[in-house]
Amino acid sequence: MNSPYIHQAPSVSAIMLKVLLALVPGIALAVWYFGPAILVSLVLASLTALATEAAMLKLRGRPLKPFLGDNSALVTAWLVALSIPPLAPWWLVVAGVAFAISIAKHLYGGLGNNPFNPAMIAYAVLIISFPAHMTHWLAPHGLGTIELDLTSQLRYIFSGVLPGGTALDAVTAATPLDTLKTQLHLERPVKEILEMPVYGYLAGKGSEIVALGYVAGGFYLLLNRIITWHVPVAFLGTLFAVAGIFHLIDPGQYVAPLFHWMSGAAMIGAFFILTDPVTGPTTPKGKLVFAAGAAILTYVIRVFGGFPDGVAFATLLMNLCVPLIDTYTQPRVFGEKGGKK
Amino acid sequence: MRALHHFHGGIHPEEHKLESSGLPIARAPLPQRLTLPLQQHLGSRAKAVVQAGDRVLKGQLLARAEGEMSAAVHAPTSGLVLSVDLGAVPHPSGLPDLCATIEPDGEERWIERATLDFCALPKAELLVRLRDGGIVGLGGATFPAHLKFDLKPAQAIRTLVLNGAECEPWITSDDRLMRERAAEIVQGIEILRHLVNPAETLVGIEDNKPQAIAAMRQACANTGIEVAAIPTLYPTGGEKQLIKVLTGKEVPSGGYPLHIGVLCSNVATAYAVHRLVNCGEPVISRLVTVTGNVRTPQNFEALLGTPIEDLTKLAGGALPGSADYILGGPMMGLHTSNGRLPVVKSTNCIIVKSPQLFPPLPPALPCIRCTRCADACPADLQPQELYWFAQARNFDKIRNYHLFDCIECGACNYVCPSHIPLAQYFRFAKSEIRALEHESAAAALARERYEFRQMRIERDKQEKAEKLAQKEKAALAARQPAAAPVAPQDSSTQARIQAALERAKAQAAAVTPKNMDALTPQQQAEIAEIEARRARARELAQAQDIPHNSNNAD
Structure with a gap:
């Protein structure tokens, strides 16, 4: 036995549990605005994650108990489920989560060793392979021509059949970011576009409130010292700055920065995705560089790229840079030259 | 303030x-026996100045400081030195070390x-x-x-x-x-x-x-x-x-x-x-x-x-x-x-210890790079990076990340959610690096010695060759101008050789072969005849050789 003999820290499993807990307000608001289908996705994703994790651990000859109990697979599963349209067919969630856990996590060595955020890898794979399924988001409460109850949502997820000749378009809609992009292509000015019924106070109706739910969860993580301020502040700050500059140059063409904050995966990205410790940098300065880079990439992909949202690809691209960022942002060591005397 | x-x-x-x-x-009473390790300080072990059977007074020197970095050890009470021998000491290695064992006499008699x-x-x-x-x-x-x-x-x-x-x-x-x-x-x-x-x-x-x-x-x-x-x-x-x-x-x-x-x-x-x-x-x-x-x-x-x-x-x-x-x-x-x-x-x-006060740790999980250790480190190190390099035995890298500024306080272990024994990894890496340095220093010394030996052999060879060359040169220089004085020396040698040859001949003539004892007169006659024939043949050969020899002499 070696010193120290005392220890006091939340376990990995407790940390991951808090992350799951912090997602709850956002999920609750999503249920309120878009119906309970997301809960089905979450359950499917969780079951798939645990099954895949167990299978991979067995294949790799690792003990099941400590790893299955660490809750990290559930965090990945929930993030995948939240990035897929709730009404997507059941196999889309299953395929995404299974890919995230088996390929993006375990093939790289499992917990702590994956260079890329597994949930974002799953999102990237799905949006490239099944672009149509990935863009059919449920219209918020009160906007769709028809609203489905839980049973019809369930039936559609598992059998692909909508009740009584309803067309899929009647219950789904493109995301607010997507709509903005399409409408801008039609040469409509931003101001006019934002008056469409799909938009609320700042951004997409419903989704902007869900984003606030994620902010609340983020503050919970900050207060519990699960995450530090560096990533959210640098990400949101840079996103605001970049969007602000473009908005000032041409408000008719570029939406206000707050729209970018409250749209798409900006908030869940700032507090839950880019803050993943495994795939992010470890130094305080590195976290700032990493998050600022991700914000710039997110903006570029959203505004000039071909995909509706940019957070996933921005995260993956910045994940690539982490070793470099860490190497060049090492803090000064106690007693090292260059500091105050 | x-x-x-x-x-x-x-x-x-x-x-x-x-x-x-x-x-x-509270003052602890005299124990039955006192065991005093001779190394209770950083540096080299103190040298015992007492031996088994000695009587010592309280405060008397048991072992004096030896070497630059050392300190003395004294008898904590008066009594009898039972032994100066290997014993268990509190050291992380668990290896025994020299200890003086004292049996107190209970009198607590001080030195002056x-x-x-x-x-x-x-x-x-x-x-x-x-x-x-x-x-x-x-x-x-x-x-x-x-x-x-x-x-x-x-x-x-x-x-x-x-x-x-x-x-x-x-x-x-x-x-x-x-x-x-x-x-x-x-x-x-x-x-x-x-x-x-x-x-x-x-x-x-x-x-x-x-x-x-x-x-x-x-x-x-x-x-x-x-x-x-x-x-x-x-x-x-x-x-x-x-x-x-x-x-x-x-x-x-x-x-x-x-x-x-x-x-x-x-x-x-x-x-x-x-x-x-x-x-x-x-x-x-x-x-x-x-x-x-x-x-x-x-x-x-x-x-x-x-x-x-x-x-x-x-x-x-x-x-x-x-x-x-x-x-x-x-x-x-x-x-x-x-x-x-x-x-x-x-x-x-x-x-x-008891398991309630010091509960055993659950098994370690992989590092999730949460950097709680870096937040807790009083030396501003990045323990999560050091851990990574220690595991990979990447000792060059780990030095660049200031392993030797680690004070081994264990704060990183204390806060690690994966229960990784970080400080142990750092102690291990430090001792490995020290061992490697020791080895490479020894290797460098050996190489230096080997190279010196090679150099010495080469130098000796060269010196020998130079000496030989000098000798030859001297001999050559000596022969040419001094040909005349050498000749008499030569002739005297030849005269000596001549004399020796003649002595040998005379000896040979004086000695008769043993198988020539007790021969019949007939046999003797035959021998005489043969000898005569041989002598004639020699004479003939010598007559022919003379001109040849004289040519040779020229």
Whole structure:
């Protein structure tokens, strides 16, 4: 036995549990605005994650108990489920989560060793392979021509059949970011576009409130010292700055920065995705560089790229840079030259 | 009030000080046997000056300091030296070391205790007295005091820091010492001040020891010594951290406090210096906190060499469910199951363990790079990176990430959610690197020697060749101008050869072959005939050879 003999820290499993807990307000608001289908996705994703994790651990000859109990697979599963349209067919969630856990996590060595955020890898794979399924988001409460109850949502997820000749378009809609992009292509000015019924106070109706739910969860993580301020502040700050500059140059063409904050995966990205410790940098300065880079990439992909949202690809691209960022942002060591005397 | 500074990181473990700090210091009775390791200090082992069967007095020298870095060991009581032999010692390696075992005679007869007038003594002489009095850092590092306080003329000390922080949980021996013997500590500090002549003298005590602070403040009144209450935060008692907190200065990476004009010493060391100089008593005892899973935790003044289980018995005995001991604090102490281990100069605390007080850790999980360790590190290191390199045995990289600035305080282990034994990895990497350096130094020496040998062989060869060439040249030079004087020498040689040949011939003529004895007259006639024929043939041959020979001679 070696010193120290005392220890006091939340376990990995407790940390991951808090992350799951912090997602709850956002999920609750999503249920309120878009119906309970997301809960089905979450359950499917969780079951798939645990099954895949167990299978991979067995294949790799690792003990099941400590790893299955660490809750990290559930965090990945929930993030995948939240990035897929709730009404997507059941196999889309299953395929995404299974890919995230088996390929993006375990093939790289499992917990702590994956260079890329597994949930974002799953999102990237799905949006490239099944672009149509990935863009059919449920219209918020009160906007769709028809609203489905839980049973019809369930039936559609598992059998692909909508009740009584309803067309899929009647219950789904493109995301607010997507709509903005399409409408801008039609040469409509931003101001006019934002008056469409799909938009609320700042951004997409419903989704902007869900984003606030994620902010609340983020503050919970900050207060519990699960995450530090560096990533959210640098990400949101840079996103605001970049969007602000473009908005000032041409408000008719570029939406206000707050729209970018409250749209798409900006908030869940700032507090839950880019803050993943495994795939992010470890130094305080590195976290700032990493998050600022991700914000710039997110903006570029959203505004000039071909995909509706940019957070996933921005995260993956910045994940690539982490070793470099860490190497060049090492803090000064106690007693090292260059500091105050 | 002094403006205090901060160091990065640190942790707040449960203090557990109140258990043992309430009762006054008790004197531990004489044990049946005392075991004194000859190495109780940093550096080389002391050399025994007694042997089995010797009678010793209390305070008598058992082993003298040997080598540059060493300190003396003394008999804690009068009695009989039973043996000087290998025995179990408190050391992380678990390897036995030389120990003197003493059986007390119970009379406690002292050597002649001579006090020193330290102001009259030359400083060099005083330092020798410290070495021979066995004074080492009693905070735990056991660095010989005579080396720490040996200043070169160019080295000026601005600040003398006395460490009374006692930041490790459970330990209260310095606390009790400061509460009860503050005046004596201050007398010791005065001796140290005399030695290094600092511009300021500071005593740093964590603010969880208000009584100790009050006692020290009272004792320091009108001395110019300043007592600073510092925030309780592990590891404030680390030398570098304490200096940072009190002065704002950082000991340079890889350097010593001396390099920034600071010296740091433990309050218990100052007390020991006082006892040596003002009472004539070498280091033969120390304060030990006995706490943990015992009935009445308390501080004892114990003779060095007392078995630790004797002390736990004095503290009311171990409670049910006890298992093993920690020597020192729970953050940096040494784990042992051997209750016979002796108290040594570094033993400030004995904690009796139990699974309730010190629950075993669950198995380690992979690192998730959460950087709680980096947030807790008082040396501003990145333990998660060091861990990665230590695992990969990437020793070049790990040095670049300042492994050797790690003070092994264990704060990173304490906060790791994956329960990774980070400090162990760092100790392992350090010892591996030291071993590799040792090996490569040995290899470099061997290579140097080999190359020197090769060079020497080559040089000898060349010298031989040169000598030969010189000889030949000399011979050649000698032959040409001096052909005439050589000739007579030659002729004389030839004459000698000629003479020898003739002597041989005469001898041959004188000797007759043995098979020629007792021959018949007929046989003799035949031989004569043959001989005659041979002689004629020789004559003929010689006649033909003459011209040939003469040609040859030309």
